[in-house]
Amino acid sequence: MISLVTQAAKHTFSYPTVAVWVLVAVGASVMGPFGTYSNYDWVPRTCYWFTICGCSVFLSQLVRGTVSRYIHDNTSWRFDVAAIMVMTLVLTPFVFGLSSIMMANIQGTHPDFWRIGRFVLLTSALITTIRRIHRFHQLTEAGQEGSGSIFMAASEEAAAPPEEGADNAEEAAQECRLRLRLPPEISDPILHLSARDHFVDVETGSALYSLRMRFADAVAEMDGVEGYITHRSHWIAADAVREPKRGGGKLYLVLSNGTEVPVSRTFRPELEAAGLL
Structure with missing residues (x-):
């Protein structure tokens, strides 16, 4: 709760x-x-x-x-x-x-x-x-991809890496491509991704930002960051995990910012093998 x-x-x-x-x-x-x-x-x-x-x-x-x-x-x-x-x-x-x-x-x-x-x-x-x-x-x-919305948190143009890469863009791309979609003022590491309708909520230690894109694409753009899918609509960064927790017969992973992310049976073996459970 x-x-x-x-x-x-x-x-x-x-x-x-x-x-x-x-x-x-x-x-x-x-x-x-x-x-x-x-x-x-x-x-x-x-x-x-x-x-x-x-x-x-x-x-x-x-x-x-x-x-x-x-x-x-x-x-x-x-x-x-x-x-x-x-x-x-x-x-x-x-x-x-x-x-x-x-x-x-x-x-x-x-x-x-x-x-x-x-x-x-x-x-x-x-x-x-x-x-x-x-x-x-x-x-x-x-189609399923979607091309834009007045509720879009970041435009596709802003998300695409520049052809002539500037230093800042290159540094961000080395960490993960998804960061290029976020505003410059959000500089904290990405801890958690969650799917919500046709949006993906990107959670850092101090901010929450919504991007209109597919969840699978958002996970793919977290290249360079070790992380795991814990549920069909949740992804977490491995370094963000603080401890596992049980509640109401369900299993959760508690992140460093206090967010509790659900763990489904499908992805539990992989998380156990990674030492997160």
Whole structure:
């Protein structure tokens, strides 16, 4: 559970997630739904919606991570339905409680529990539908490889090594080609790769960055770094492993940054032979 919370927090404060929820919060602050425009001044209204949006992003990531432990295919309709329902059950009481606290001293009608619940359900369903349409459009337009997205963390041009290699690019390529896809400010060693829909989350000791690419391609670009696939959607650097851990009948590898990476039976023999288990 701690690893799920940690991953959700990293996703919440990673690019472009922060940009998305900040823009949504600003839009909600300007429009002021649920009576917040008439009941709040600009500053408390902005604080209210920034809190709502930020916590919603965090909880949605936490919910999706939890659901994925029971429904492994996160591209299936069963996964989407389960995520929508759990998100509604989790977020509705939170929004209702926060609204009740912040509007306790304000005259007027507060939004009732069921109205908030319907709003959360419809919003969750709308976002999920947009994700589905976006995914379908990418696959139709560019096949399984995909050619780009407004949510792409790094462009294909930035990922490709320059023809006339500069010193910095050559040094990065000697470590691994995947580093060329990351922003220059992310200089920590890559500890962990995890597949998420058509994205790969690249985790270092202090950052989490999402790249739109296939998981197998990301692993291939970690050439020069000793590492192992622990699960069909997880890769870890050997030097990042701190210790094995058991929990809930499952086996995990704890990394140096505290992330717990699941180990499947398929890849366990190789990890045992490497001395990581």
